[in-house]
Amino acid sequence: AQKVTQAQTEISVVEKEDVTLDCVYETRDTTYYLFWYKQPPSGELVFLIRRNSFDEQNEISGRYSWNFQKSTSSFNFTITASQVVDSAVYFCALSEEGGSQGNLIFGKGTKLSVKP
């Protein structure tokens, strides 16, 4: 059963718009980590953030912010004032304490297109 759901397959925005990428996860573990990775058109995977299950503080890094809510099992990612360079596929991933050692469970990704 899929444990990370990114319901938005593709999103298209115009530059300077704010955009939120949704991520819903499912796990029975009390200790787990959530990650976001960016995959630009060049193809590599770039680590963006890691959040553990005991830390529900929101995180802000420049134009990026993350909203972790255990009550709704969500870990959403917002880009403020989007730029063309933000165009990429974004993956949310889950790592469980009780899962296959070190295994990252990925969502299917959300393709973000930012148009000038």
Added chain:
Amino acid sequence: NAGVTQTPKFQVLKTGQSMTLQCAQDMNHEYMSWYRQDPGMGLRLIHYSVGAGITDQGEVPNGYNVSRSTTEDFPLRLLSAAPSQTSVYFCASSYSDREYNEQFFGPGTRLTVL
């Protein structure tokens, strides 16, 4: 540090051929893994290794073999390539197999099986 390197970057095979995708890391990471990425499927774990001499299967291991004779290298072997193995393959490494470790990914190998 070169990080995680993969070779080749692109490969075309005919059905039935065998080949090895190379992966190396210079960060002295214990944990290494292979994922495949297919359109609309995200990344799925093929095999992983928690240290030299120790490997195990992931979600989609059929048709692939791995071995880990050194800490640095983790090659992925396709025994008899099939069109269903057309995919982008990513190797990753992390300090350990603990769930909190960030995984570092290689640049990927794009494989086409005709």
